[in-house]
């Protein structure tokens with residue numbers, strides 16, 4: 045005998061059910077073809093991309109759309125977001141701040157209401173604020189941590205049930221600064237190193253529920269974020285230190301992100317992928333050693 049009433053899952057997280065039969069105009073019960081075409085199956089898949097109004101997030105959104113996914117684009121810059129989403133078919137702009145729990149929960153509810161599922165969560169929203177340790181006060185530290193680390197934690201927690209239901213994937217965007225220490229990055233570099241560990245925790249624990257989690261660590265990429273903290277001298281020094289001798293393009297980061305969410309990567313989880321033109325590999329790539 046059951047001990048009590050069965051606990052219903054909240055409606056929000058129930059996957060949309062495909063009707064097994066329907067009544068035609070003449071009253072006959074018909075069974076529709078339940079085998080959607082491959083294209084339809086792909087169209088059903090979705091992705092939630094944070095920081096999608098520009099830069100790497102926008103490039104990732106466009107690539108997912110080109111692959112046939114529906115994409116929820118989340119960003120706290122509502123104006124830039126609406127501008128970016130205008131004209132993008134199958135894209136749903138959601139204005140929210142990943143560092144504010146209520147907004148995160150509402151954003152996930154909005155996406156579930158519109159799409160009914162979350163197949164991929166791309167925790168991409170990030171801020172860069174570089175400064176010496178002596179000038180990094182608690183407020184500065186918190187400003188970086190609340191988006192770069194708290195935001196990824198909050199988004200992942202809110203989307204977890206839906207990701208389990210879809211057997212989906214998480215990709216967290218860290219940075220080469222999470223793998224290699226440098227000056228001025230006590231908050232930024234530490235937040236990104238924590239994102240790498242958060243990814244491994246998620247991979248190990250959520251793997252048992254069929255959810256994969258991987259981390260992408262971009263090297264320097266030509267975006268507004270990089271332009272704000274890289275002077276011309278820093279740019280030249282990066283070119284010199286990177287084996288491919290250049291900054292990456294946004295689409296070059298989007299490609300590996302989309303790959304990690306795809307079925308082709310179905311056995312890849314808990315991995316940290318540096319997408320950096322070889323920067324991480326070049327431990328003693330000193331200019332003097334090369335000349």
Ligand SMILES: NC(=O)c1ccc[n+]([C@@H]2O[C@H](COP(=O)([O-])OP(=O)(O)OC[C@H]3O[C@@H](n4cnc5c(N)ncnc54)[C@H](O)[C@@H]3O)[C@@H](O)[C@H]2O)c1
Nearest residue numbers: 095097099100119120141142169170219264265267269270
């Ligand atoms: N550009 C680089 O050189 C580089 C290198 C390594 C890692 N990364 C990482 O890649 C990610 C994307 O960087 P980008 O260069 O495209 O940055 P970007 O500044 O061009 O875009 C970031 C987007 O995130 C949004 N955002 C910031 N904080 C948010 C918050 N709390 N809630 C919601 N949205 C928020 C911004 O409004 C913006 O639209 C970041 O996590 C960044 O740390 C970038």
